[in-house]
Amino acid sequence: MHRRIHWGILGTGVVAQDFVRGLRAVPGAELSAVGSRTPANADKFARAFAAPHGYASYDELVNDRAVDVVYVATPAAFHRDHCLLALAAGKPVLCEKPFATTAAEAREVVAKARSARLFCMEAMWMRFLPAIARLRELLDKKVIGEVRLVSADMGFPAAYDPASRFFDPKLGGGAMLDLGVYLLSLAFFVLGRPDRVVAQATIGPTGVDEDSSTVLHYPGGKLAVLTASLRVELPGEALIVGENKGDADHSFGG
Numbered sequence: 001m002h003r004r005i006h007w008g009i010l011g012t013g014v015v016a017q018d019f020v021r022g023l024r025a026v027p028g029a030e031l032s033a034v035g036s037r038t039p040a041n042a043d044k045f046a047r048a049f050a051a052p053h054g055y056a057s058y059d060e061l062v063n064d065r066a067v068d069v070v071y072v073a074t075p076a077a078f079h080r081d082h083c084l085l086a087l088a089a090g091k092p093v094l095c096e097k098p099f100a101t102t103a104a105e106a107r108e109v110v111a112k113a114r115s116a117r118l119f120c121m122e123a124m125w126m127r128f129l130p131a132i133a134r135l136r137e138l139l140d141k142k143v144i145g146e147v148r149l150v151s152a153d154m155g156f157p158a159a160y161d162p163a164s165r166f167f168d169p170k171l172g173g174g175a176m177l178d179l180g181v182y183l184l185s186l187a188f189f190v191l192g193r194p195d196r197v198v199a200q201a202t203i204g205p206t207g208v209d210e211d212s213s214t215v216l217h218y219p220g221g222k223l224a225v226l227t228a229s230l231r232v233e234l235p236g237e238a239l240i241v242g243e244n245k246g247d248a249d250h251s252f253g254g
Contacts, residue, residue: 003028004028004029004030005028005029005030005068005069006030006031006032006033006066006067006068006069007023007029007030007031007032007067007068007069007070007071008032008033008034008035008061008062008064008067008069008070008071008091009031009033009034009035009045009051009061009070009071009073010034010035010058010061010062010070010071010072010073010074010082010086011035011036011072011073011074011082012034012036012041012042012044012045012073013073013074013075015073015096016034016045016071016073017045017048017049019071019073019096019123020049031049031050031051031052032051032052032053032064032066032067032068033046033051033052033053033054033055033061033064033066033067034046034049034051034053034054034055034061035054035055035056035057035058035060035061035062036054036055036056037056037057037058038056039054039056042054042055042056052066053066058082058085059085062085062086062088062089062091063089067091068091068092069091069092069093069094069119070086070091070092070093070094071093071094071095071096071123072086072093072094072095072096073096074096075165075171075172076098076100076101076165076171076172076173076177076178077101077170077171077172078172079095079096079098079099079100079101079105079109079172080100080101080105080106080108080109082095083095083100083109083112083113083120084108084109084112087109087112087113087116087118087120088112088116090116090118091118092118092119092120093113093118093119093120093121094121094123095109095120095121095122095123096122096123097122097123097124097181097182098122098172098177098181099122101172101177124181124182124185126182126185126186127185127189132189135190135240139190142242143242143244144240144241144242144243144244145242145243145244146242146243147190147191147222147240147241147242148221148222148223148241148242148243149222149223149224149225149239149240149241150186150187150190150191150223150224150225150226150238150239150240150241151224151225151226151238151239151241152183152186152187152224152225152226152227152237152238152239153183153226153227153228153229153234153235153236153237153238154179154180154182154183154227154228154229154234154236155175155179155211155227155228155229155230155231155232155233155234155236156229156230156232156233156234157230157231157232157233158230158231162205162206165178166178166208166230167204167206167208167210167230168206168208169206169207169208173206173208174208174209174210174212174230175201175208175209175210175211175212175228175229175230176201176209176212176214176228178228178230179228179229179230180212180214180226180228183214183226183227183228183238184214184226186238187216187224187226190224190240191216191218191222191224192218194216194217194218194224195217195218195219196216196217197214197215197216197217198214198215198217199212199213199214199215200212200213201213202231210229210230210231211227211228211229211230211231211232212227212228212229213225213226213227214226214227
């Protein structure tokens with residue numbers, strides 16, 4: 001028997017809605033409450049997804065004793081504040097990507113979680129895909145030998161709206177924070193921490209990166225080449241190449 005885990009959702013946007021739909025497929029998971037900045041949004045979300053409680057403030061949500069864990073689904077610029085809010089209330093946290101907008105913010109959240117001895121994790125769903133599980137198996141077995149190169153891209157033409165989360169710097173907009181984090185997560189998963197980083201970006205009129213290309217350099221000359229875009233459609237593919245040569249099965253793409 002699974003212990004029932006009661007979730008509180010902090011935020012009511014599209015990502016929060018997708019998360020709740022996925023939550024329904026998880027044994028023992030139950031939506032308990034949702035928090036928004038306005039009563040109307042909280043009530044609408046609670047009715048749509050049968051949440052027992054809809055709160056018109058984030059403070060009320062994190063302090064609900066019935067909530068076991070908080071999922072932070074607000075725009076990226078607020079992740080640090082809302083993670084700290086939930087942790088201060090004694091709640092474990094699952095935070096939508098990106099975990100924070102700066103390394104300093106991330107370190108602050110991690111330090112708070114560790115001092116409070118509370119679970120806190122970035123909701124990097126990509127790490128749990130079947131393809132990634134299979135990749136881990138192949139890498140552990142050294143099927144392609146030592147990995148030398150990771151090449152990955154992700155991009156789509158987002159409808160331009162300077163006030164949207166994609167393009168507004170106050171909301172943590174930009175290709176790197178919205179899409180590039182997936183690519184970086186993959187590179188770190190396969191190759192670990194780089195010793196050198198080189199990056200270029202196309203900065204749009206709102207001041208965020210609309211296109212970005214990043215090269216991560218590793219000891220021994222290994223490379224990760226990553227491209228993210230909010231302006232053009234990219235294949236959305238990853239290629240991982242090892243030193244072994246031979247048939248096509250010695251590379252992994254997906």
